[in-house]
Each structure stands twice: as structure tokens, then as C-alpha cells.
Amino acid sequence: MTDKTSIETSRDQEMFPTLTAAQISRIAAHGRVRHVEEGEVLIEAGEQTARLFVVTAGQIETSAMSGTVQKTVAVIQPGMFTGEVTMLSGRRGVAQTTATEPSDVIEVDRADLLSLVQKDSELGDILMRAFILRRVMLIARQFGDVVLVGSIHCAGTLRVKEFLTRNGHPYSYIDLDRDDGVQELLDHFHVSAADVPILICRGKVVLRDPTNEEIAACLGFNDAIDQTHIRDAVIVGAGPSGLAAAVYAASEGLDVLVLESNAPGGQAGSSSRIENYLGFPLGISGQELAARAYTQAQKFGAELMIAKGAKQLACERKPYAIALEDGASVPARTIIIATGAEYRKLSLDNLYQFEGAGVYYGATAMEAQLCGGEDVIVVGGGNAAGQAAVFLAQTAKRVYMLVRSQGLADSMSRYLIRRIEDNPRIDLRSQSEITSLEGSNHLERVSWRNNATGEMETRDIRHLFIMAGAIPNTHWLDGCIALDMNGFIKTGPDLSTEDLAAAQWPLARAPHLLETSLPGVFAVGDVRGGSLKRVASAVGEGSIAVALVHRVLHE
Ligand SMILES: Cc1cc2nc3c(=O)[nH]c(=O)nc-3n(C[C@H](O)[C@H](O)[C@H](O)COP(=O)(O)OP(=O)(O)OC[C@H]3O[C@@H](n4cnc5c(N)ncnc54)[C@H](O)[C@@H]3O)c2cc1C
Numbered sequence: 403m404t405d406k407t408s409i410e411t412s413r414d415q416e417m418f419p420t421l422t423a424a425q426i427s428r429i430a431a432h433g434r435v436r437h438v439e440e441g442e443v444l445i446e447a448g449e450q451t452a453r454l455f456v457v458t459a460g461q462i463e464t465s466a467m468s469g470t471v472q473k474t475v476a477v478i479q480p481g482m483f484t485g486e487v488t489m490l491s492g493r494r495g496v497a498q499t500t501a502t503e504p505s506d507v508i509e510v511d512r513a514d515l516l517s518l519v520q521k522d523s524e525l526g527d528i529l530m531r532a533f534i535l536r537r538v539m540l541i542a543r544q545f546g547d548v549v550l551v552g553s554i555h556c557a558g559t560l561r562v563k564e565f566l567t568r569n570g571h572p573y574s575y576i577d578l579d580r581d582d583g584v585q586e587l588l589d590h591f592h593v594s595a596a597d598v599p600i601l602i603c604r605g606k607v608v609l610r611d612p613t614n615e616e617i618a619a620c621l622g623f624n625d626a627i628d629q630t631h632i633r634d635a636v637i638v639g640a641g642p643s644g645l646a647a648a649v650y651a652a653s654e655g656l657d658v659l660v661l662e663s664n665a666p667g668g669q670a671g672s673s674s675r676i677e678n679y680l681g682f683p684l685g686i687s688g689q690e691l692a693a694r695a696y697t698q699a700q701k702f703g704a705e706l707m708i709a710k711g712a713k714q715l716a717c718e719r720k721p722y723a724i725a726l727e728d729g730a731s732v733p734a735r736t737i738i739i740a741t742g743a744e745y746r747k748l749s750l751d752n753l754y755q756f757e758g759a760g761v762y763y764g765a766t767a768m769e770a771q772l773c774g775g776e777d778v779i780v781v782g783g784g785n786a787a788g789q790a791a792v793f794l795a796q797t798a799k800r801v802y803m804l805v806r807s808q809g810l811a812d813s814m815s816r817y818l819i820r821r822i823e824d825n826p827r828i829d830l831r832s833q834s835e836i837t838s839l840e841g842s843n844h845l846e847r848v849s850w851r852n853n854a855t856g857e858m859e860t861r862d863i864r865h866l867f868i869m870a871g872a873i874p875n876t877h878w879l880d881g882c883i884a885l886d887m888n889g890f891i892k893t894g895p896d897l898s899t900e901d902l903a904a905a906q907w908p909l910a911r912a913p914h915l916l917e918t919s920l921p922g923v924f925a926v927g928d929v930r931g932g933s934l935k936r937v938a939s940a941v942g943e944g945s946i947a948v949a950l951v952h953r954v955l956h957e
Contacts, residue, residue, distance in 0.1 A: 466498065486532075547604045894914060
């Protein structure tokens with residue numbers, strides 16, 4: 403039988419493996435041998451140029467901030483190597499690397515390391531596994547260059563936490579209402595409790611209620627990316643379809659850039675457990691799936707710009723160009739639009755007041771933690787709403803599920819309907835609609851009406867999950883591309899002769915399967931009219947589109 407200690411030991415060995423002499427000599431072929439003196443700093447925390455060191459004699463140490471204290475992360479001895487996922491992304495590292503003895507090391511640059519990971523599958527596996535486990539450890543032990551000061555009663559805090567988590571960025575969290583010594587920290591940085599969420603970035607820059615874009619800029623998420631050269635493919639959106647396209651395109655040697663207005667994962671990133679995706683019989687959280695796909699895309703060399711939304715498509719000339727929200731413009735030979743859709747909001751005047759403070763559009767472990775032991779409401783009759791209800795019922799006292807239709811049969815998978823029916827904690831209210839929300843800083847009370855009987859009900863409920871259908875993210879296309887009557891993108895055989903004539907389709911051939919009314923511009927996943935609105939179909943379409951991109955590039 404395997405005991406816990408041996409599992410931990412084998413995990414430690416995977417996180418900090420000792421390479422064989424043969425493996426070290428294969429790495430040496432990609433790097434340069436150096437002697438370093440005791441006390442020499444090989445990498446500063448926050449340094450942009452990612453480099454890996456293999457120790458062949460002596461000892462080096464990595465250390466990082468944990469809250470406001472510098473702590474040792476790992477001691478690297480002969481045969482071991484430094485580095486974590488920033489080696490793949492090119493982002494600034496969070497740890498400092500220092501020689502603690504006179505040492506001999508092999509230094510490998512990021513570009514050489516990427517080529518090694520792709521070509522040498524044995525070393526690629528060892529390095530990738532170690533990098534990923536080390537990042538998980540940094541996150542779990544709250545090592546990192548970011549301290550977030552916030553409050554569970556503050557919507558902005560939840561947003562910042564979600565942004566950092568979905569970007570896999572480690573941070574220390576200090577709660578205004580629970581942790582001691584907060585005042586000293588606030589005084590030190592000349593901020594007050596009224597400024598939360600406060601992000602202290604690399605111990606220097608203090609951001610008050612920052613936007614996601616400001617956080618990405620402060621942490622240098624996009625600094626290593628060249629936005630100016632013409633890419634084979636620019637993928638807009640890093641949900642499942644965009645990430646799949648990125649993995650396939652980059653692994654097939656295309657020069658790929660992904661633009662993501664928020665963080666990787668898309669809608670799936672807010673799913674607590676995806677159970678119908680092939681190969682995961684026990685289910686997988688959307689965040690984990692996205693994190694794996696993101697690392698996989700980077701392994702093959704895809705680059706991903708975070709918190710950089712596409713604002714407009716310049717479609718009148720080639721190469722096409724995508725204007726970003728910050729005013730920059732990215733040129734592209736082909737484009738894959740994977741911008742998905744967003745949940746419909748309820749038409750209640752004060753809804754925005756409670757978003758993140760009792761009103762949520764996703765149900766992950768983070769939200770479940772906030773409403774444990776309380777009554778909650780889930781609005782919506784689709785699979786996402788069904789999953790949220792089943793998931794929240796594990797920790798909530800009671801889940802009221804409100805749907806406008808007469809039942810769930812037309813909109814939800816049978817397996818979920820059965821689980822909802824069998825769950826004594828879920829109370830399904832059909833033909834029901836929310837009429838008002840009340841509360842001051844946080845949602846406190848919700849009223850709804852049964853449209854069949856006219857009966858009103860009001861309950862003291864502090865948590866409302868809205869999952870009521872989707873609106874496509876196509877506003878930025880601005881007349882460049884044919885859309886259907888609901889604003890989803892028309893592709894391939896769905897484009898009528900009239901659509902093509904209106905778009906002045908210039909080619910003798912008809913549009914390819916996932917091609918839009920603009921040659922070389924494809925649409926995949928939820929943003930595409932007629933798509934299935936499932937993770938598997940989004941991933942499938944993202945990968946199929948890459949085969950068609952190749953065809954267009956060869957035309
Ligand atoms: C809570 C929840 C649970 C779900 N559970 C399941 C499930 O169990 N099984 C299943 O099969 N399906 C599930 N779904 C549906 C599934 O998540 C979607 O079908 C899938 O995510 C669609 O992927 P996508 O890449 O097409 O779009 P999305 O996931 O919507 O991703 C689009 C991405 O594009 C970005 N974006 C938007 N506009 C721009 C712009 N202008 N510039 C740059 N980036 C932009 C967005 O920020 C987003 O990251 C669930 C959905 C939700 C919300």
C-alpha cells in the first residue's frame with residue numbers, strides 16, 4: 403500500500419528531480435558552462451529574461467517573498483535545475499536565484515530551453531512536470547511578488563483574486579476583516595481600508611482597485627511579446643476553442659499569437675466541474691483544464707497576451723489588423739475568432755450593485771466557499787445552471803433553482819435533470835422570475851414571482867448565481883463579417899449567396915467549413931452560429947480551424 407509520505411516524496415522528486423549524467427550532457431549541448439561565486443545572484447526576482455541553471459557542482463538557492471518576508475523556496479544541488487513555468491511564458495520570474503557555495507552551472511536561455519523541451523521528449527517531460535508542480539507549490543504556499551489586501555465583502559477583491567488565479571499567478575492574500583497587522587501594512591504603503599482591493603506589486607508599486615489590464619501591466623504579463631510582426635494566425639479569445647487552436651497551430655509550426663481580454667479559460671474557466679469532456683471520467687474543473695491547455699500552448703511556442711481585448715477588426719486590406727483596446731494594432735495573415743459568449747444579465751436596475759457582492763456568473767470552489775451553509779439561488783435552465791445547482795448543493799443549505807420555462811427537459815442534459823430531481827437540497831421553481839434585489843453593501847434579500855400563479859415570494863438570500871443564456875462577443879467586428887439574427891458569426895455552408903454577395907466575397911472557391919464571410923478569417927466555438935455550446939465541440943472546432951488555416955496560407 404502507498405502511504406501519504408511516499409506519495410509526497412515521489413511528488414517532491416518530480417518537483418525537484420536529479421538528472422542523470424546523460425541527461426545533463428544533453429542539456430549542456432543547449433547551454434553554456436559557468437563558474438559562479440558564493441553569494442552571486444544569478445537571477446533577480448522580477449527579472450524579465452528567463453534562464454535555467456543546472457547545477458553540476460556546489461549549491462544554489464531560490465528564494466521568494468511570502469507576504470512581506472523573503473523565504474527559501476528550494477535548495478538546488480548537483481544534478482538539479484532551477485526554473486518554473488515562466489521559462490515557457492517568458493514572464494518575469496517571482497524568485498531570486500543565488501549561489502550559496504562556489505558552484506559550476508550550465509546556463510540555458512529560454513529560446514534554447516523551448517527548443518529542447520519540444521525536441522527531447524524525455525527531458526521535455528521531466529522539465530514540464532517540474533515546472534508545473536513548482537508553480538502549483540508557489541501558489542499553494544503563497545510565494546510571489548504580489549500581495550493582495552482585500553475583503554470578502556468587496557466585489558473588486560473577488561475579481562482580482564479570480565484574475566490572478568486564472569492566470570496562475572501566485573499571490574499572498576491579506577483580509578482586512580480577518581488578518582492581524584493589516585493596519586501596519588496599509589500605513590507602510592500609505593493606503594487606507596477604503597482603497598481595497600489594494601495590490602502591492604513586486605513590493606514597490608501600489609495599485610488601488612486596479613483594472614485587470616493594470617495588473618497585467620504591473621506584473622509584466624505581456625512584456626516578452628512582440629506585437630508588431632505579422633503572425634501566421636492571430637487567435638482572438640483564450641477559452642477552450644482559442645486555446646485548442648493555439649495548441650494545434652503552434653505544435654504545427656505556425657507563428658501564433660492569442661489575444662485574451664481577460665484571463666485564459668473563458669466560460670469554461672468558471673465551471674466547477676466539467677464531466678462530459680472526453681478523457682476525464684471524474685470530471686475536471688474548467689480552471690484546471692484551461693491551465694493545462696495554456697501551459698501546453700506555451701510549450702509549443704504560442705504566445706498569449708493577457709487583458710488585451712480586440713476592439714476592432716481592420717478588414718479592408720491584407721494582412722488584416724486587429725486594433726486593441728490600448729490603441730496598439732496586431733497584424734495577421736489569418737485570424738481565428740474564438741471570443742465566445744457572455745451570460746445574459748437580468749433586467750434589474752440595481753443588479754450591477756451586487757455583482758461580485760452576492761451576484762455571480764460562475765460557480766467555482768471560490769464562490770462555493772463564500773456561501774457554504776446558506777440558501778442560494780441559481781437562475782437558468784441550461785447545463786451550466788444545472789451543474790452550478792448540483793455543485794452548490796454540496797455546500798449550501800438549500801439551492802432554489804429558478805427557470806422561466808415549465809421545466810428543464812428542453813434545455814438541460816438528462817443526467818443533470820436526474821441529479822437535480824434526486825437532490826433534496828435543490829428546490830426547482832419553474833415559471834419563476836426574479837423581481838427585485840435588496841441589500842446595502844451585499845445582497846441580502848431576493849423576491850421572485852411565479853408567472854403561472856402570480857404568487858410572490860421573498861427570502862433572505864445573500865447569493866444569486868445567474869446563468870441565463872448567452873450573448874455572443876461579436877460587437878468588435880463592426881460590420882466586417884456576416885452575423886446571424888442573434889449576432890453569432892455565420893460560417894461555411896451557413897453563409898448564403900446573399901451573405902457572400904453583401905460581403906463581396908472575392909474568391910472563386912466557397913468559404914471553408916469554419917470560414918467567415920471574410921477569406922482567411924475563421925470563427926470557432928460558442929461565438930459561431932449553430933455551434934453546440936460545449937467544451938468538446940469548442941475544442942474540436944478550434945483544432946479543425948487550424949487545418950483550414952494551413953490551406954489558406956498555401957493559397
Ligand atoms: C459555468 C459554466 C459551466 C459549463 N459547463 C460545461 C460543461 O460541463 N460541459 C460543457 O461541455 N460545456 C460547459 N459549459 C459551456 C462551455 O464552457 C462553453 O461552451 C465553452 O467555454 C465555449 O468555449 P469558447 O472558447 O468558444 O468560448 P468562451 O469559453 O466563451 O471563451 C471566449 C474567450 O474570449 C475572450 N474574449 C471575448 N471577447 C474578446 C475580445 N474582444 N478580445 C479578446 N478576447 C475576447 C473571453 O474573455 C473568453 O476568455 C459551461 C459554461 C459555463 C459558463
